[in-house]
Amino acid sequence: MNTATPAEAAPDTADSGTGQLVTLVVPAVAAMARVARLTASSVASLGDMTVDDIDDIKIAVSELMTLFIQHDDPSEITLRFDAGELAFSIDATMAVSGADLEGPEALLARAVLDAVCDVYELDSLDGRIAARVVKKRSDQSTSSRG
Secondary structure: OOEOOHHHHOOOHHHOOOOEEEEEEEEOOOOHHHHHHHHHHHHHHHOOOOHHHHHHHHHHHHHHHHHHHOOOOOOEEEEEEEEOOOEEEEEEEEEOOOOOOOOHHHHHHHHHHHHHOOEEEEEEEOOEEEEEEEEEOOOOOOOOOO
8 A cells, every 4th residue: 555654745745846736625525526636637737747647646536535525424625736846746634523434435445546646645533534645747656556
């Protein structure tokens, strides 16, 4: 599994020189997944990600949205997209009363994230679900996914 602590997750993309940071807040409804994917792909293209990288990013966003929306009391989802010089990262959060990050849906999301990103982290703390996904640029990636 490609999980890591946030400090290990990626180079400091905020200080990598591009400054392409976008925050999107959407209602936790399935129709908003399209908006989130479009925003993520647009920001990723500003960071010189390849077409394949951008496809992986869109898949990761879809999985995060699905994982968050499945909860009984979904609220707003905050997505922060950061197109750094070496990597693209997504930080996502949502308030929930109870989060199941070990059930079958979460296990499927973890399998997909493992396949499409270099590092990810899913966490539940203090009534919030938080996720961090990092996709390194193809020319920077040393992932050994299989």
